[in-house]
Amino acid sequence: DxxxxxxxxxxxxxDAALRERLASLASRLQHHCGGRTPVIDNLHLTLGFLGNVPTAEIASLQTLTERLTLPTGEWTLDRYGYFHKPRLAWLGGPPTATLTLWHARLGEALQASDRSLPAWHDFRPHVTLLRHAEKAPPATLAAPEWTWPLTRLTLVESILDGTRPIYRVLAECPATA
Ligand code: 2AM
Incomplete structure (x- = not known):
């Protein structure tokens, strides 16, 4: 390569149970909003997007990921949202203390290695349920309230080679209680 x-x-x-629930929610939301549902195994919460990184620098990012110290915690998904420009319909919720801490620790580690997360000031945690959505989720549609146990952070490669991205795990950091 x-x-x-x-x-x-x-x-x-x-986790598998939440993934199933998110996938069936995405299918139901599609009736209202159109667009395309993600492949079930691709459903995720982005904590930071780096974009293109020289291959020679990937090893140091893997080490950085494995050396993070992250507490376990939870995040609650309780509202729909819509990003107009990319036409994404999502389920999300305000960052919890744990999620804010994860994001901050990641930002600090990246800064210490002369990198930074773009849109640092505007962390809006969400799970994309529909891409190319024609409409925002209707305001009258009640969102579920689901708890996401935060147990590990993953460094992922996105391979855009066809109609759907392929995600490949490069490194993981288990959260420690
Ligand atoms: P999205 O689900 O809101 O589109 C892999 O592409 C992941 O990184 C996706 O979850 C995507 O978020 C996010 N992402 C892609 N491009 C991005 C960008 N320019 N800025 C921030 N996040 C991005």
Missing amino acids: IRASRRVFFAAWP
Whole structure:
């Protein structure tokens, strides 16, 4: 594999039960909003998007990820939202203390290695349920209230080679109680 750069991001992945619930919610939301549902195994929460990173620098990002110290905690998803420009419909919720801490620790570690997260000031945690959505989720549609146990942070490579991205885990950091 001789690619000069990799498209990478940091994320948390839902457990199997939550993944199933999110996937069926995405299918129901599609009736209201149109658009395309993600592949079930691709559902995730992005904690930071780095974009293209030179391949030679991936090893140091893997080490950085594995060396993070993260507490376990929870995040609550309780509202729908819509990003107009990219036409994404999502389920999310305000960052909890744990999520804010994860984001901050990640930002600090990246800064210490002369990197930074874009849109640092505007962390809006969400799980994308529909891409190319024609409409925002209707305001009358009640969102569920689901708890996401935060147990590990993942460094992921996104391979855009076809119609759906393929995500490949590059490194993981288990949260410690
Ligand atoms: P999204 O779900 O809101 O589109 C892999 O592409 C992940 O990184 C997706 O979860 C995507 O968030 C996020 N992402 C892609 N491009 C991004 C960008 N330019 N800024 C921030 N996040 C981005």
